[in-house]
Amino acid sequence: MRPTGKLHLGHYTGALENWIEQQNLRAPDGSRLYETCFLIADYHSLTTSLDTSEIYGHTIDMLTDWLAAGVDPEKSPVFRQSQxxxxxxxxxIFSMLITSARLERNPTLKEQVRDLQMESLTYGHLGYPVLQAADILLYKGSVVPVGEDQIPHVEITREIARKFNNHYPHPTKGEVFLEPEPKITKFSRLVGLDGKAKMSKSLGNTILLSDGPDEVQKKMRNAVTDTLKQRKNDPGRPEVCSVFSYHNRFSNPERLCSIEEDCRSGALGCVDCKRMCATAISEELAPILERRKQYEGNPGLVRSILLEGENKARVIANETMQEVRAAMQLGEQ
Structure with a gap:
């Protein structure tokens, strides 16, 4: 993730909870199914802003949310890309293996340019999926947990891995890189409180993982609902209501069934529906908030976790680059 500060529910449902699930998966013999690494993409943040004054603070805020949500640094090294x-x-090296025309066809890039109303595109922004490919392949990533909007980037990574392997077979190992597969969650995209396609802090339509129950209730009161349901007794359409989409993720199945039925019949008004939704969200966030307070009270621990993760990452990265140089016949003969 790019270090943009505190995380919101969209980050949580779209990626973070998937990370934690994969981190803790076990094979039938009890061993870990995946070895996981989590990268703070601080170089990537330069694609949309050259201001670096807040990157470190945003990094610590984001890492604190990761740890509070359940990322375990003993199992999963956490580290900054720049380090x-x-x-x-x-x-x-990867930049030599892909054309600018291929990168310009990237639908995720087109969406970013449109959403941010960018008048021009830097070379670094155009090549950002190539740096992302390096981020993944440097650690021999085989499965990449991503939101659905990032799937085109994983495909670019697969293309680059395939092209490198074809051009530069390793003298003893054959293929240096695997072709990674994307893994997305059922709730990979959560709509914003304003009904927009996704939550975004720049749009001010988010609920943060660090928001307490009172703040969640306050924000939920302004959430967009079915425009045809003006009064409590009006029949609602849950399928077009952003608040119901949150219920679909955070309310238990029994409560969800009742909410849908009462909304359609008009028995449930939007005010009560929003209150119930905010409560369901806060119930899930409660243990995250509790753990977050512990890390906030010990900033030295968060920093030491980061530095230790970076030491572990350097070891893996160095081994991979030795293989890359050997395959390319760069360096000593």
């Missing part, structure tokens, strides 16, 4: 120099080295 593992092999990312940029592999990015340079």
């Amino acid at each position: 593992v120099k092999e990312h940029t080295e592999l990015f340079l």
